[in-house]
Amino acid sequence: SASAPFRYRAITIMTPELLFAAGSGLSISLIGISIRAASGKNIDPLRVFFLLAAAGFIFFLPTAITAELRLPAIVLGLFAGVTQYAAARLYRTGLALGPLTPLWCALLLGFLEPIAWSAVVHGTRLTPGHWIAVVFTIAGVIMSSRLSHNGSAAPAGMTWKYLGLLVTVLLINGIANVCLVEADARGWKGSFPQLMAALYASAAACSWLELMRGKRAAAERWAAVLPWGLMAAVGSIGGMSLLQRCIQGNPGLVFTVQACASITGAALAGLIFFRERATFTWRITVAL
Numbered sequence: 001s002a003s004a005p006f007r008y009r010a011i012t013i014m015t016p017e018l019l020f021a022a023g024s025g026l027s028i029s030l031i032g033i034s035i036r037a038a039s040g041k042n043i044d045p046l047r048v049f050f051l052l053a054a055a056g057f058i059f060f061l062p063t064a065i066t067a068e069l070r071l072p073a074i075v076l077g078l079f080a081g082v083t084q085y086a087a088a089r090l091y092r093t094g095l096a097l098g099p100l101t102p103l104w105c106a107l108l109l110g111f112l113e114p115i116a117w118s119a120v121v122h123g124t125r126l127t128p129g130h131w132i133a134v135v136f137t138i139a140g141v142i143m144s145s146r147l148s149h150n151g152s153a154a155p156a157g158m159t160w161k162y163l164g165l166l167v168t169v170l171l172i173n174g175i176a177n178v179c180l181v182e183a184d185a186r187g188w189k190g191s192f193p194q195l196m197a198a199l200y201a202s203a204a205a206c207s208w209l210e211l212m213r214g215k216r217a218a219a220e221r222w223a224a225v226l227p228w229g230l231m232a233a234v235g236s237i238g239g240m241s242l243l244q245r246c247i248q249g250n251p252g253l254v255f256t257v258q259a260c261a262s263i264t265g266a267a268l269a270g271l272i273f274f275r276e277r278a279t280f281t282w283r284i285t286v287a288l
């Protein structure tokens with residue numbers, strides 16, 4: 001039929017994009033895993049985030065220098081980096097108020113923002129199948145928010161302050177992906193290395209200034225932070241690099257698959273490495 005070639009093209013084009021999106025999500029889950037491991041050793045999560053951001057800047061800088069200079073892309077990157085720092089700072093605050101898993105889920109819910117932005121601003125059409133995927137992902141995130149560090153039910157008495165923090169983390173963390181979508185929509189894909197270098201540079205600068213307050217950065221040894229910072233850096237650089245390769249795909253698929261893969265990767269790591277219990281809630285979360 002006349003539509004058969006179109007369907008074939010859609011399948012062959014979207015399959016590698018979805019594989020890249022899944023790989024991006026699995027890579028990004030390393031950030032949550034490293035922060036969880038570091039926090040168990042009383043290491044400030046912002047210190048892990050600083051090493052992540054510094055490594056990301058060093059990684060993208062050589063390519064950014066040789067790319068065509070595009071100031072608007074750099075401005076987008078600087079803005080995205082500041083919002084990532086703000087999310088990391090709130091993440092640190094949230095660890096003092098509640099368990100880690102709900103915070104990680106709130107971060108992953110940020111995938112809704114680039115989807116909504118693309119649909120509202122750029123007119124990207126979302127099919128019923130895309131909406132079903134989004135609904136299942138939200139259900140999985142909500143279910144996972146009921147899990148605590150050991151896989152049992154999370155405390156029911158969450159304060160309004162904590163719920164407000166989760167929502168704020170969700171909104172702030174999704175801004176970076178919106179910036180990537182906007183850069184792609186404006187044809188600035190060649191300037192992505194500059195955008196990423198600016199993102200990591202501003203995130204590293206903001207987090208370092210925060211750590212230097214009260215001389216906390218100098219008071220603690222960095223040797224204990226290094227392995228977790230490197231793991232987080234590998235996850236972040238790998239995740240963002242793979243995301244660049246599929247950013248032109250339909251956001252309703254790309255960001256949903258990325259979020260699903262990240263949730264699943266973090267959940268499996270918790271089961272294997274942190275000895276979480278595979279309770280009924282945990283199984284439903286992974287299934288969704």
